[in-house]
Amino acid sequence: MSKIGFIGLGIMGRPMAGHLLDAGHDIYTALHSSPLPSDLKEKGANVVASPKAVAEHSEIIITMVPDTPDVEKVLFGEDGVIEGLKKDTLVIDMSSIAPMSTQDFAQRIKQAGGDYLDAPVSGGEGGAINAALTVMVGGSEAAFARGKPVLEVMGSSITHIGENGAGQTCKAANQIVVALTIEAVAEGLLFASKAGADVAKVRESLLGGLAQSKILDVHGERMINRAFDPGFKVKLHHKDLNLALEGARTLNLSLPGTANVQQLLQACVASGGAERDHASIACVLEQLANHEIGQ
Known part of the structure:
Protein backbone atom coordinates (compact mmCIF):
# COMPACT_ATOMS: atom_id res chain seq x y z
CA MET A 1 0.00 0.00 0.00
CA SER A 2 1.11 3.56 -0.68
CA LYS A 3 1.30 6.81 1.24
CA ILE A 4 -0.86 9.10 -0.89
CA GLY A 5 -1.37 12.83 -0.56
CA PHE A 6 -4.82 13.95 -1.68
CA ILE A 7 -5.53 17.67 -2.04
CA GLY A 8 -9.09 18.70 -2.95
CA LEU A 9 -11.94 17.02 -1.05
CA GLY A 10 -14.91 18.51 -2.91
CA ILE A 11 -17.86 16.84 -4.61
CA MET A 12 -15.55 14.57 -6.61
CA GLY A 13 -12.45 14.38 -4.44
CA ARG A 14 -14.16 13.28 -1.26
CA PRO A 15 -15.45 9.91 -2.56
CA MET A 16 -12.27 9.38 -4.57
CA ALA A 17 -10.16 9.73 -1.43
CA GLY A 18 -12.59 7.44 0.36
CA HIS A 19 -12.00 4.66 -2.18
CA LEU A 20 -8.24 4.96 -1.68
CA LEU A 21 -8.69 4.64 2.08
CA ASP A 22 -10.96 1.62 1.60
CA ALA A 23 -8.23 0.03 -0.54
CA GLY A 24 -5.80 0.32 2.38
CA HIS A 25 -3.74 3.33 1.32
CA ASP A 26 -2.64 5.93 3.85
CA ILE A 27 -4.07 9.34 2.95
CA TYR A 28 -2.59 12.72 3.89
CA THR A 29 -4.45 15.95 3.15
CA ALA A 30 -4.22 19.66 3.85
CA LEU A 31 -7.43 21.58 4.55
CA HIS A 32 -8.32 25.18 3.79
CA SER A 33 -11.74 26.41 4.91
CA SER A 34 -13.69 23.18 5.47
CA PRO A 35 -13.09 20.53 8.14
CA LEU A 36 -12.18 16.97 7.26
CA PRO A 37 -15.37 15.14 6.20
CA SER A 38 -16.49 12.79 8.96
CA ASP A 39 -16.48 9.70 6.74
CA LEU A 40 -12.84 10.26 5.78
CA LYS A 41 -11.92 10.93 9.40
CA GLU A 42 -13.52 7.65 10.43
CA LYS A 43 -11.57 5.83 7.74
CA GLY A 44 -8.28 7.21 9.06
CA ALA A 45 -7.36 10.11 6.78
CA ASN A 46 -4.52 12.23 8.16
CA VAL A 47 -4.63 16.04 8.19
CA VAL A 48 -1.36 17.96 7.92
CA ALA A 49 -0.57 21.67 7.89
CA SER A 50 0.04 22.43 4.21
CA PRO A 51 0.60 21.02 0.73
CA LYS A 52 4.31 21.08 1.58
CA ALA A 53 3.63 18.78 4.54
CA VAL A 54 1.47 16.55 2.33
CA ALA A 55 4.45 16.12 0.01
CA GLU A 56 6.78 15.37 2.91
CA HIS A 57 4.58 12.43 3.93
CA SER A 58 3.68 11.06 0.48
CA GLU A 59 5.00 8.82 -2.28
CA ILE A 60 2.17 9.79 -4.62
CA ILE A 61 0.28 13.10 -4.57
CA ILE A 62 -3.15 13.60 -6.15
CA THR A 63 -4.66 17.03 -6.76
CA MET A 64 -8.37 17.48 -7.48
CA VAL A 65 -9.05 21.21 -7.40
CA PRO A 66 -11.23 23.53 -9.54
CA ASP A 67 -8.98 25.39 -11.99
CA THR A 68 -5.49 26.04 -13.36
CA PRO A 69 -4.56 28.75 -10.80
CA ASP A 70 -5.63 26.43 -7.97
CA VAL A 71 -3.31 23.67 -9.19
CA GLU A 72 -0.46 26.16 -9.56
CA LYS A 73 -1.00 27.49 -6.03
CA VAL A 74 -1.12 24.01 -4.48
CA LEU A 75 2.00 22.85 -6.32
CA PHE A 76 4.16 25.98 -6.46
CA GLY A 77 2.72 28.54 -4.03
CA GLU A 78 3.88 29.32 -0.52
CA ASP A 79 4.25 26.04 1.42
CA GLY A 80 3.36 24.28 -1.81
CA VAL A 81 3.97 20.69 -2.81
CA ILE A 82 7.27 21.44 -4.54
CA GLU A 83 8.80 22.69 -1.27
CA GLY A 84 8.34 19.27 0.34
CA LEU A 85 8.66 17.11 -2.76
CA LYS A 86 10.82 14.01 -2.29
CA LYS A 87 12.81 12.42 -5.11
CA ASP A 88 10.71 10.15 -7.36
CA THR A 89 7.38 11.33 -5.95
CA LEU A 90 4.62 10.94 -8.53
CA VAL A 91 2.25 13.91 -8.82
CA ILE A 92 -1.12 13.09 -10.42
CA ASP A 93 -3.28 16.08 -11.24
CA MET A 94 -6.88 14.91 -11.71
CA SER A 95 -8.27 18.44 -12.04
CA SER A 96 -9.47 19.80 -15.40
CA ILE A 97 -7.07 22.55 -16.42
CA ALA A 98 -5.29 24.08 -19.42
CA PRO A 99 -3.10 21.64 -21.42
CA MET A 100 -0.29 24.17 -21.95
CA SER A 101 -0.12 24.96 -18.23
CA THR A 102 -0.09 21.24 -17.53
CA GLN A 103 3.02 20.80 -19.66
CA ASP A 104 4.72 23.61 -17.74
CA PHE A 105 3.72 22.15 -14.36
CA ALA A 106 4.99 18.72 -15.41
CA GLN A 107 8.36 20.11 -16.42
CA ARG A 108 8.77 21.98 -13.13
CA ILE A 109 7.90 18.88 -11.07
CA LYS A 110 10.33 16.76 -13.10
CA GLN A 111 13.09 19.33 -12.66
CA ALA A 112 12.51 19.07 -8.90
CA GLY A 113 13.05 15.28 -9.03
CA GLY A 114 9.48 14.05 -9.26
CA ASP A 115 7.28 12.72 -12.06
CA TYR A 116 3.90 13.89 -13.31
CA LEU A 117 0.65 12.62 -14.79
CA ASP A 118 -2.28 14.73 -15.90
CA ALA A 119 -5.30 12.50 -15.32
CA PRO A 120 -8.59 14.43 -15.57
CA VAL A 121 -11.79 12.48 -15.16
CA SER A 122 -15.31 12.22 -16.52
CA GLY A 123 -18.32 10.70 -14.83
CA GLY A 124 -19.44 13.34 -12.36
CA GLU A 125 -20.35 12.79 -8.73
CA GLY A 126 -22.01 9.45 -9.49
CA GLY A 127 -18.87 8.15 -11.18
CA ALA A 128 -16.75 9.28 -8.25
CA ILE A 129 -19.06 7.66 -5.68
CA ASN A 130 -19.21 4.38 -7.61
CA ALA A 131 -15.49 4.30 -8.50
CA ALA A 132 -16.60 4.30 -12.14
CA LEU A 133 -14.79 7.36 -13.45
CA THR A 134 -13.28 7.57 -16.91
CA VAL A 135 -9.67 8.71 -16.51
CA MET A 136 -7.74 10.30 -19.40
CA VAL A 137 -4.01 10.21 -18.74
CA GLY A 138 -1.04 12.17 -20.07
CA GLY A 139 2.54 11.36 -19.13
CA SER A 140 5.36 8.92 -19.73
CA GLU A 141 4.80 5.17 -20.02
CA ALA A 142 6.77 4.65 -16.82
CA ALA A 143 4.73 7.18 -14.85
CA PHE A 144 1.50 5.71 -16.21
CA ALA A 145 2.53 2.20 -15.21
CA ARG A 146 3.24 3.42 -11.69
CA GLY A 147 0.06 5.45 -11.36
CA LYS A 148 -2.39 3.05 -13.02
CA PRO A 149 -3.02 0.78 -9.99
CA VAL A 150 -3.99 3.84 -7.93
CA LEU A 151 -6.18 5.25 -10.70
CA GLU A 152 -7.94 1.89 -11.03
CA VAL A 153 -9.17 2.24 -7.44
CA MET A 154 -11.15 5.33 -8.49
CA GLY A 155 -12.04 4.65 -12.11
CA SER A 156 -13.37 1.90 -14.36
CA SER A 157 -11.84 3.14 -17.64
CA ILE A 158 -8.21 4.23 -17.57
CA THR A 159 -6.66 5.28 -20.91
CA HIS A 160 -3.12 6.49 -21.52
CA ILE A 161 -3.61 9.15 -24.22
CA GLY A 162 -0.02 10.34 -24.70
CA GLU A 163 2.57 12.64 -23.16
CA ASN A 164 1.89 15.34 -20.55
CA GLY A 165 -0.97 17.58 -21.67
CA ALA A 166 -2.66 14.87 -23.73
CA GLY A 167 -4.95 13.91 -20.86
CA GLN A 168 -6.14 17.49 -20.50
Missing part, protein backbone atom coordinates in the same frame (compact mmCIF):
# COMPACT_ATOMS: atom_id res chain seq x y z
CA THR A 169 -6.63 17.79 -24.27
CA CYS A 170 -8.81 14.68 -24.19
CA LYS A 171 -10.80 16.12 -21.27
CA ALA A 172 -11.43 19.34 -23.20
CA ALA A 173 -12.77 17.26 -26.10
CA ASN A 174 -14.96 15.36 -23.65
CA GLN A 175 -16.38 18.56 -22.22
CA ILE A 176 -17.21 19.84 -25.71
CA VAL A 177 -19.15 16.66 -26.53
CA VAL A 178 -20.92 16.58 -23.16
CA ALA A 179 -21.93 20.25 -23.29
CA LEU A 180 -23.32 20.07 -26.81
CA THR A 181 -25.19 16.86 -26.01
CA ILE A 182 -26.77 18.35 -22.87
CA GLU A 183 -27.89 21.33 -24.92
CA ALA A 184 -29.29 19.04 -27.64
CA VAL A 185 -31.22 16.97 -25.09
CA ALA A 186 -32.65 20.15 -23.56
CA GLU A 187 -33.75 21.46 -26.97
CA GLY A 188 -35.33 18.14 -27.91
CA LEU A 189 -37.27 17.80 -24.68
CA LEU A 190 -38.29 21.46 -24.76
CA PHE A 191 -39.60 21.06 -28.31
CA ALA A 192 -41.59 17.95 -27.38
CA SER A 193 -43.01 19.57 -24.27
CA LYS A 194 -44.03 22.78 -26.03
CA ALA A 195 -45.73 20.71 -28.74
CA GLY A 196 -47.86 19.05 -26.07
CA ALA A 197 -46.29 15.58 -26.00
CA ASP A 198 -45.74 13.57 -22.82
CA VAL A 199 -42.09 14.47 -22.36
CA ALA A 200 -41.34 11.51 -20.08
CA LYS A 201 -42.60 9.11 -22.74
CA VAL A 202 -40.67 11.00 -25.42
CA ARG A 203 -37.47 10.49 -23.41
CA GLU A 204 -38.31 6.82 -22.91
CA SER A 205 -38.80 6.35 -26.64
CA LEU A 206 -35.62 8.22 -27.56
CA LEU A 207 -33.61 6.01 -25.22
CA GLY A 208 -34.49 3.09 -27.48
CA GLY A 209 -33.21 4.69 -30.70
CA LEU A 210 -30.17 6.36 -32.21
CA ALA A 211 -30.58 9.38 -29.92
CA GLN A 212 -29.87 7.18 -26.90
CA SER A 213 -27.08 8.46 -24.65
CA LYS A 214 -26.11 8.51 -21.01
CA ILE A 215 -26.82 12.23 -21.03
CA LEU A 216 -30.37 11.71 -22.33
CA ASP A 217 -30.81 9.07 -19.64
CA VAL A 218 -29.35 10.91 -16.64
CA HIS A 219 -29.69 14.60 -17.51
CA GLY A 220 -32.93 14.21 -19.45
CA GLU A 221 -34.45 12.85 -16.25
CA ARG A 222 -32.97 15.76 -14.28
CA MET A 223 -34.60 18.23 -16.67
CA ILE A 224 -38.01 16.59 -16.42
CA ASN A 225 -37.87 16.26 -12.62
CA ARG A 226 -36.27 19.71 -12.04
CA ALA A 227 -33.45 17.98 -10.11
CA PHE A 228 -30.53 20.39 -10.44
CA ASP A 229 -28.52 19.71 -7.29
CA PRO A 230 -24.98 19.59 -8.63
CA GLY A 231 -23.30 16.43 -9.79
CA PHE A 232 -21.12 18.73 -11.90
CA LYS A 233 -21.53 22.47 -11.46
CA VAL A 234 -22.37 24.95 -14.20
CA LYS A 235 -19.42 27.15 -13.23
CA LEU A 236 -16.97 24.29 -13.73
CA HIS A 237 -18.31 23.29 -17.14
CA HIS A 238 -18.29 26.96 -18.13
CA LYS A 239 -14.63 27.09 -17.10
CA ASP A 240 -13.87 23.96 -19.12
CA LEU A 241 -15.44 25.37 -22.28
CA ASN A 242 -13.48 28.58 -21.81
CA LEU A 243 -10.31 26.44 -21.77
CA ALA A 244 -11.44 24.63 -24.92
CA LEU A 245 -12.14 27.89 -26.74
CA GLU A 246 -8.81 29.36 -25.64
CA GLY A 247 -7.13 26.29 -27.08
CA ALA A 248 -9.15 26.60 -30.28
CA ARG A 249 -7.98 30.19 -30.73
CA THR A 250 -4.39 29.05 -30.31
CA LEU A 251 -4.98 26.40 -32.99
CA ASN A 252 -6.80 28.87 -35.29
CA LEU A 253 -9.83 26.60 -35.06
CA SER A 254 -13.51 27.51 -35.16
CA LEU A 255 -15.81 25.71 -32.70
CA PRO A 256 -19.18 27.45 -33.25
CA GLY A 257 -21.29 24.92 -31.34
CA THR A 258 -18.96 25.09 -28.35
CA ALA A 259 -19.08 28.89 -28.39
CA ASN A 260 -22.89 28.82 -28.43
CA VAL A 261 -23.16 26.48 -25.44
CA GLN A 262 -20.49 28.47 -23.60
CA GLN A 263 -22.76 31.51 -23.92
CA LEU A 264 -25.73 29.56 -22.59
CA LEU A 265 -23.66 28.49 -19.60
CA GLN A 266 -22.60 32.13 -19.19
CA ALA A 267 -26.29 33.00 -19.03
CA CYS A 268 -26.75 30.34 -16.34
CA VAL A 269 -23.95 31.93 -14.31
CA ALA A 270 -25.29 35.46 -14.85
CA SER A 271 -28.77 34.44 -13.67
CA GLY A 272 -27.46 32.99 -10.39
CA GLY A 273 -27.15 29.36 -11.45
CA ALA A 274 -23.38 28.87 -11.17
CA GLU A 275 -23.71 26.30 -8.39
CA ARG A 276 -26.45 24.25 -10.08
CA ASP A 277 -25.91 21.11 -12.13
CA HIS A 278 -24.90 21.68 -15.75
CA ALA A 279 -28.18 20.06 -16.85
CA SER A 280 -29.78 23.34 -15.75
CA ILE A 281 -28.73 24.78 -19.12
CA ALA A 282 -32.30 23.71 -19.91
CA CYS A 283 -33.53 26.54 -17.68
CA VAL A 284 -31.98 29.19 -19.96
CA LEU A 285 -33.65 27.65 -23.02
CA GLU A 286 -36.93 27.53 -21.11
CA GLN A 287 -36.66 31.25 -20.36
CA LEU A 288 -36.17 31.95 -24.06
CA ALA A 289 -39.21 29.81 -24.89
CA ASN A 290 -41.35 31.02 -21.98
CA HIS A 291 -42.13 27.36 -21.36
CA GLU A 292 -40.90 24.81 -18.80
CA ILE A 293 -40.15 21.24 -19.81
CA GLY A 294 -42.92 18.99 -18.52
CA GLN A 295 -45.63 21.63 -18.30
Whole structure:
Protein backbone atom coordinates (compact mmCIF):
# COMPACT_ATOMS: atom_id res chain seq x y z
CA MET A 1 0.00 0.00 0.00
CA SER A 2 1.11 3.56 -0.68
CA LYS A 3 1.30 6.81 1.24
CA ILE A 4 -0.86 9.10 -0.89
CA GLY A 5 -1.37 12.83 -0.56
CA PHE A 6 -4.82 13.95 -1.68
CA ILE A 7 -5.53 17.67 -2.04
CA GLY A 8 -9.09 18.70 -2.95
CA LEU A 9 -11.94 17.02 -1.05
CA GLY A 10 -14.91 18.51 -2.91
CA ILE A 11 -17.86 16.84 -4.61
CA MET A 12 -15.55 14.57 -6.61
CA GLY A 13 -12.45 14.38 -4.44
CA ARG A 14 -14.16 13.28 -1.26
CA PRO A 15 -15.45 9.91 -2.56
CA MET A 16 -12.27 9.38 -4.57
CA ALA A 17 -10.16 9.73 -1.43
CA GLY A 18 -12.59 7.44 0.36
CA HIS A 19 -12.00 4.66 -2.18
CA LEU A 20 -8.24 4.96 -1.68
CA LEU A 21 -8.69 4.64 2.08
CA ASP A 22 -10.96 1.62 1.60
CA ALA A 23 -8.23 0.03 -0.54
CA GLY A 24 -5.80 0.32 2.38
CA HIS A 25 -3.74 3.33 1.32
CA ASP A 26 -2.64 5.93 3.85
CA ILE A 27 -4.07 9.34 2.95
CA TYR A 28 -2.59 12.72 3.89
CA THR A 29 -4.45 15.95 3.15
CA ALA A 30 -4.22 19.66 3.85
CA LEU A 31 -7.43 21.58 4.55
CA HIS A 32 -8.32 25.18 3.79
CA SER A 33 -11.74 26.41 4.91
CA SER A 34 -13.69 23.18 5.47
CA PRO A 35 -13.09 20.53 8.14
CA LEU A 36 -12.18 16.97 7.26
CA PRO A 37 -15.37 15.14 6.20
CA SER A 38 -16.49 12.79 8.96
CA ASP A 39 -16.48 9.70 6.74
CA LEU A 40 -12.84 10.26 5.78
CA LYS A 41 -11.92 10.93 9.40
CA GLU A 42 -13.52 7.65 10.43
CA LYS A 43 -11.57 5.83 7.74
CA GLY A 44 -8.28 7.21 9.06
CA ALA A 45 -7.36 10.11 6.78
CA ASN A 46 -4.52 12.23 8.16
CA VAL A 47 -4.63 16.04 8.19
CA VAL A 48 -1.36 17.96 7.92
CA ALA A 49 -0.57 21.67 7.89
CA SER A 50 0.04 22.43 4.21
CA PRO A 51 0.60 21.02 0.73
CA LYS A 52 4.31 21.08 1.58
CA ALA A 53 3.63 18.78 4.54
CA VAL A 54 1.47 16.55 2.33
CA ALA A 55 4.45 16.12 0.01
CA GLU A 56 6.78 15.37 2.91
CA HIS A 57 4.58 12.43 3.93
CA SER A 58 3.68 11.06 0.48
CA GLU A 59 5.00 8.82 -2.28
CA ILE A 60 2.17 9.79 -4.62
CA ILE A 61 0.28 13.10 -4.57
CA ILE A 62 -3.15 13.60 -6.15
CA THR A 63 -4.66 17.03 -6.76
CA MET A 64 -8.37 17.48 -7.48
CA VAL A 65 -9.05 21.21 -7.40
CA PRO A 66 -11.23 23.53 -9.54
CA ASP A 67 -8.98 25.39 -11.99
CA THR A 68 -5.49 26.04 -13.36
CA PRO A 69 -4.56 28.75 -10.80
CA ASP A 70 -5.63 26.43 -7.97
CA VAL A 71 -3.31 23.67 -9.19
CA GLU A 72 -0.46 26.16 -9.56
CA LYS A 73 -1.00 27.49 -6.03
CA VAL A 74 -1.12 24.01 -4.48
CA LEU A 75 2.00 22.85 -6.32
CA PHE A 76 4.16 25.98 -6.46
CA GLY A 77 2.72 28.54 -4.03
CA GLU A 78 3.88 29.32 -0.52
CA ASP A 79 4.25 26.04 1.42
CA GLY A 80 3.36 24.28 -1.81
CA VAL A 81 3.97 20.69 -2.81
CA ILE A 82 7.27 21.44 -4.54
CA GLU A 83 8.80 22.69 -1.27
CA GLY A 84 8.34 19.27 0.34
CA LEU A 85 8.66 17.11 -2.76
CA LYS A 86 10.82 14.01 -2.29
CA LYS A 87 12.81 12.42 -5.11
CA ASP A 88 10.71 10.15 -7.36
CA THR A 89 7.38 11.33 -5.95
CA LEU A 90 4.62 10.94 -8.53
CA VAL A 91 2.25 13.91 -8.82
CA ILE A 92 -1.12 13.09 -10.42
CA ASP A 93 -3.28 16.08 -11.24
CA MET A 94 -6.88 14.91 -11.71
CA SER A 95 -8.27 18.44 -12.04
CA SER A 96 -9.47 19.80 -15.40
CA ILE A 97 -7.07 22.55 -16.42
CA ALA A 98 -5.29 24.08 -19.42
CA PRO A 99 -3.10 21.64 -21.42
CA MET A 100 -0.29 24.17 -21.95
CA SER A 101 -0.12 24.96 -18.23
CA THR A 102 -0.09 21.24 -17.53
CA GLN A 103 3.02 20.80 -19.66
CA ASP A 104 4.72 23.61 -17.74
CA PHE A 105 3.72 22.15 -14.36
CA ALA A 106 4.99 18.72 -15.41
CA GLN A 107 8.36 20.11 -16.42
CA ARG A 108 8.77 21.98 -13.13
CA ILE A 109 7.90 18.88 -11.07
CA LYS A 110 10.33 16.76 -13.10
CA GLN A 111 13.09 19.33 -12.66
CA ALA A 112 12.51 19.07 -8.90
CA GLY A 113 13.05 15.28 -9.03
CA GLY A 114 9.48 14.05 -9.26
CA ASP A 115 7.28 12.72 -12.06
CA TYR A 116 3.90 13.89 -13.31
CA LEU A 117 0.65 12.62 -14.79
CA ASP A 118 -2.28 14.73 -15.90
CA ALA A 119 -5.30 12.50 -15.32
CA PRO A 120 -8.59 14.43 -15.57
CA VAL A 121 -11.79 12.48 -15.16
CA SER A 122 -15.31 12.22 -16.52
CA GLY A 123 -18.32 10.70 -14.83
CA GLY A 124 -19.44 13.34 -12.36
CA GLU A 125 -20.35 12.79 -8.73
CA GLY A 126 -22.01 9.45 -9.49
CA GLY A 127 -18.87 8.15 -11.18
CA ALA A 128 -16.75 9.28 -8.25
CA ILE A 129 -19.06 7.66 -5.68
CA ASN A 130 -19.21 4.38 -7.61
CA ALA A 131 -15.49 4.30 -8.50
CA ALA A 132 -16.60 4.30 -12.14
CA LEU A 133 -14.79 7.36 -13.45
CA THR A 134 -13.28 7.57 -16.91
CA VAL A 135 -9.67 8.71 -16.51
CA MET A 136 -7.74 10.30 -19.40
CA VAL A 137 -4.01 10.21 -18.74
CA GLY A 138 -1.04 12.17 -20.07
CA GLY A 139 2.54 11.36 -19.13
CA SER A 140 5.36 8.92 -19.73
CA GLU A 141 4.80 5.17 -20.02
CA ALA A 142 6.77 4.65 -16.82
CA ALA A 143 4.73 7.18 -14.85
CA PHE A 144 1.50 5.71 -16.21
CA ALA A 145 2.53 2.20 -15.21
CA ARG A 146 3.24 3.42 -11.69
CA GLY A 147 0.06 5.45 -11.36
CA LYS A 148 -2.39 3.05 -13.02
CA PRO A 149 -3.02 0.78 -9.99
CA VAL A 150 -3.99 3.84 -7.93
CA LEU A 151 -6.18 5.25 -10.70
CA GLU A 152 -7.94 1.89 -11.03
CA VAL A 153 -9.17 2.24 -7.44
CA MET A 154 -11.15 5.33 -8.49
CA GLY A 155 -12.04 4.65 -12.11
CA SER A 156 -13.37 1.90 -14.36
CA SER A 157 -11.84 3.14 -17.64
CA ILE A 158 -8.21 4.23 -17.57
CA THR A 159 -6.66 5.28 -20.91
CA HIS A 160 -3.12 6.49 -21.52
CA ILE A 161 -3.61 9.15 -24.22
CA GLY A 162 -0.02 10.34 -24.70
CA GLU A 163 2.57 12.64 -23.16
CA ASN A 164 1.89 15.34 -20.55
CA GLY A 165 -0.97 17.58 -21.67
CA ALA A 166 -2.66 14.87 -23.73
CA GLY A 167 -4.95 13.91 -20.86
CA GLN A 168 -6.14 17.49 -20.50
CA THR A 169 -6.63 17.79 -24.27
CA CYS A 170 -8.81 14.68 -24.19
CA LYS A 171 -10.80 16.12 -21.27
CA ALA A 172 -11.43 19.34 -23.20
CA ALA A 173 -12.77 17.26 -26.10
CA ASN A 174 -14.96 15.36 -23.65
CA GLN A 175 -16.38 18.56 -22.22
CA ILE A 176 -17.21 19.84 -25.71
CA VAL A 177 -19.15 16.66 -26.53
CA VAL A 178 -20.92 16.58 -23.16
CA ALA A 179 -21.93 20.25 -23.29
CA LEU A 180 -23.32 20.07 -26.81
CA THR A 181 -25.19 16.86 -26.01
CA ILE A 182 -26.77 18.35 -22.87
CA GLU A 183 -27.89 21.33 -24.92
CA ALA A 184 -29.29 19.04 -27.64
CA VAL A 185 -31.22 16.97 -25.09
CA ALA A 186 -32.65 20.15 -23.56
CA GLU A 187 -33.75 21.46 -26.97
CA GLY A 188 -35.33 18.14 -27.91
CA LEU A 189 -37.27 17.80 -24.68
CA LEU A 190 -38.29 21.46 -24.76
CA PHE A 191 -39.60 21.06 -28.31
CA ALA A 192 -41.59 17.95 -27.38
CA SER A 193 -43.01 19.57 -24.27
CA LYS A 194 -44.03 22.78 -26.03
CA ALA A 195 -45.73 20.71 -28.74
CA GLY A 196 -47.86 19.05 -26.07
CA ALA A 197 -46.29 15.58 -26.00
CA ASP A 198 -45.74 13.57 -22.82
CA VAL A 199 -42.09 14.47 -22.36
CA ALA A 200 -41.34 11.51 -20.08
CA LYS A 201 -42.60 9.11 -22.74
CA VAL A 202 -40.67 11.00 -25.42
CA ARG A 203 -37.47 10.49 -23.41
CA GLU A 204 -38.31 6.82 -22.91
CA SER A 205 -38.80 6.35 -26.64
CA LEU A 206 -35.62 8.22 -27.56
CA LEU A 207 -33.61 6.01 -25.22
CA GLY A 208 -34.49 3.09 -27.48
CA GLY A 209 -33.21 4.69 -30.70
CA LEU A 210 -30.17 6.36 -32.21
CA ALA A 211 -30.58 9.38 -29.92
CA GLN A 212 -29.87 7.18 -26.90
CA SER A 213 -27.08 8.46 -24.65
CA LYS A 214 -26.11 8.51 -21.01
CA ILE A 215 -26.82 12.23 -21.03
CA LEU A 216 -30.37 11.71 -22.33
CA ASP A 217 -30.81 9.07 -19.64
CA VAL A 218 -29.35 10.91 -16.64
CA HIS A 219 -29.69 14.60 -17.51
CA GLY A 220 -32.93 14.21 -19.45
CA GLU A 221 -34.45 12.85 -16.25
CA ARG A 222 -32.97 15.76 -14.28
CA MET A 223 -34.60 18.23 -16.67
CA ILE A 224 -38.01 16.59 -16.42
CA ASN A 225 -37.87 16.26 -12.62
CA ARG A 226 -36.27 19.71 -12.04
CA ALA A 227 -33.45 17.98 -10.11
CA PHE A 228 -30.53 20.39 -10.44
CA ASP A 229 -28.52 19.71 -7.29
CA PRO A 230 -24.98 19.59 -8.63
CA GLY A 231 -23.30 16.43 -9.79
CA PHE A 232 -21.12 18.73 -11.90
CA LYS A 233 -21.53 22.47 -11.46
CA VAL A 234 -22.37 24.95 -14.20
CA LYS A 235 -19.42 27.15 -13.23
CA LEU A 236 -16.97 24.29 -13.73
CA HIS A 237 -18.31 23.29 -17.14
CA HIS A 238 -18.29 26.96 -18.13
CA LYS A 239 -14.63 27.09 -17.10
CA ASP A 240 -13.87 23.96 -19.12
CA LEU A 241 -15.44 25.37 -22.28
CA ASN A 242 -13.48 28.58 -21.81
CA LEU A 243 -10.31 26.44 -21.77
CA ALA A 244 -11.44 24.63 -24.92
CA LEU A 245 -12.14 27.89 -26.74
CA GLU A 246 -8.81 29.36 -25.64
CA GLY A 247 -7.13 26.29 -27.08
CA ALA A 248 -9.15 26.60 -30.28
CA ARG A 249 -7.98 30.19 -30.73
CA THR A 250 -4.39 29.05 -30.31
CA LEU A 251 -4.98 26.40 -32.99
CA ASN A 252 -6.80 28.87 -35.29
CA LEU A 253 -9.83 26.60 -35.06
CA SER A 254 -13.51 27.51 -35.16
CA LEU A 255 -15.81 25.71 -32.70
CA PRO A 256 -19.18 27.45 -33.25
CA GLY A 257 -21.29 24.92 -31.34
CA THR A 258 -18.96 25.09 -28.35
CA ALA A 259 -19.08 28.89 -28.39
CA ASN A 260 -22.89 28.82 -28.43
CA VAL A 261 -23.16 26.48 -25.44
CA GLN A 262 -20.49 28.47 -23.60
CA GLN A 263 -22.76 31.51 -23.92
CA LEU A 264 -25.73 29.56 -22.59
CA LEU A 265 -23.66 28.49 -19.60
CA GLN A 266 -22.60 32.13 -19.19
CA ALA A 267 -26.29 33.00 -19.03
CA CYS A 268 -26.75 30.34 -16.34
CA VAL A 269 -23.95 31.93 -14.31
CA ALA A 270 -25.29 35.46 -14.85
CA SER A 271 -28.77 34.44 -13.67
CA GLY A 272 -27.46 32.99 -10.39
CA GLY A 273 -27.15 29.36 -11.45
CA ALA A 274 -23.38 28.87 -11.17
CA GLU A 275 -23.71 26.30 -8.39
CA ARG A 276 -26.45 24.25 -10.08
CA ASP A 277 -25.91 21.11 -12.13
CA HIS A 278 -24.90 21.68 -15.75
CA ALA A 279 -28.18 20.06 -16.85
CA SER A 280 -29.78 23.34 -15.75
CA ILE A 281 -28.73 24.78 -19.12
CA ALA A 282 -32.30 23.71 -19.91
CA CYS A 283 -33.53 26.54 -17.68
CA VAL A 284 -31.98 29.19 -19.96
CA LEU A 285 -33.65 27.65 -23.02
CA GLU A 286 -36.93 27.53 -21.11
CA GLN A 287 -36.66 31.25 -20.36
CA LEU A 288 -36.17 31.95 -24.06
CA ALA A 289 -39.21 29.81 -24.89
CA ASN A 290 -41.35 31.02 -21.98
CA HIS A 291 -42.13 27.36 -21.36
CA GLU A 292 -40.90 24.81 -18.80
CA ILE A 293 -40.15 21.24 -19.81
CA GLY A 294 -42.92 18.99 -18.52
CA GLN A 295 -45.63 21.63 -18.30
